[in-house]
Amino acid sequence: MLRDVTCRLSGILCLVIDLILILNVLALLLLPFLLNMLYEQPELFGPISPRAGEENPAGLVSHDYPADVPPDSYPFYLVFLYACGFGTAWILFEGRRILKRVAQGDPFHARQSRSFQHIAMALGLLTTAFAVKIFTYNTFLTLFCAAVFFIMVFVALLLADLFRQAYLVKTENELTI
Amino acid sequence: MPIVVTLDVMMARRKIGLAQLADAVGLTQANLSILKNGHARAIRFSTLERLCQVLDCQPADLLACETQRKEDLTHG
Numbered sequence: 001m002l003r004d005v006t007c008r009l010s011g012i013l014c015l016v017i018d019l020i021l022i023l024n025v026l027a028l029l030l031l032p033f034l035l036n037m038l039y040e041q042p043e044l045f046g047p048i049s050p051r052a053g054e055e056n057p058a059g060l061v062s063h064d065y066p067a068d069v070p071p072d073s074y075p076f077y078l079v080f081l082y083a084c085g086f087g088t089a090w091i092l093f094e095g096r097r098i099l100k101r102v103a104q105g106d107p108f109h110a111r112q113s114r115s116f117q118h119i120a121m122a123l124g125l126l127t128t129a130f131a132v133k134i135f136t137y138n139t140f141l142t143l144f145c146a147a148v149f150f151i152m153v154f155v156a157l158l159l160a161d162l163f164r165q166a167y168l169v170k171t172e173n174e175l176t177i
Numbered sequence: 178m179p180i181v182v183t184l185d186v187m188m189a190r191r192k193i194g195l196a197q198l199a200d201a202v203g204l205t206q207a208n209l210s211i212l213k214n215g216h217a218r219a220i221r222f223s224t225l226e227r228l229c230q231v232l233d234c235q236p237a238d239l240l241a242c243e244t245q246r247k248e249d250l251t252h253g
């Protein structure tokens with residue numbers, strides 16, 4: 001019964017991930033247009049407010065969140081957001097694969113470890129993107145995200161090894177008559 | 178693998194087929210085939226006991242050690 005619940009939950013999660021993945025791909029396709037629109041209409045970020053004691057320089061959008069977005073940062077943010085979007089799409093795709101195998105009743109499949117390794121690589125890409133952003137347009141949230149993604153790389157590698165060992169144990173058990 | 182399963186030899190001696198033996202022992206034909214062909218990684222004592230009961234033999238009649246057999250042949 002527990003196995004049925006696990007399989008059903010995995011199936012439902014798969015659907016949710018499918019939806020998020022579609023939105024992710026759509027966002028990637030429309031990214032240049034959306035980013036251009038935000039740069040041309042900065043009020044879409046929220047109310048424009050200068051820092052205390054400073055006049056708002058022309059073209060500079062100043063907010064508490066997100067960070068300052070000067071007009072010449074468009075190329076950087078385009079590349080940065082493409083890298084992040086590709087990384088998240090990769091993670092969602094591999095996560096979907098993992099959940100599909102769980103839903104099919106084979107959680108300790110030979111390829112599960114590989115999927116977690118791919119997730120670790122995607123997280124590495126995200127860590128790199130945020131690390132570059134630290135040295136260009138740094139904010140507290142950038143530092144936080146970079147640290148979190150860095151730690152998650154090791155968590156994904158640990159899970160990859162765990163599933164590899166689980167597969168070996170399962171195979172050994174299956175071949176014990 | 179040094180441990181060799183000689184189940185097929187005992188099955189031939191007792192003139193019993195795979196399906197019949199699987200049914201008697203309580204294993205699936207697939208699992209018994211894995212055991213007979215030497216692809217199994219391990220065997221449970223309970224399985225070994227049932228095989229010995231059905232085939233009326235000892236565990237040594239079903240299992241052999243390859244390195245020991247080679248030494249026996251060398252020293253003759």
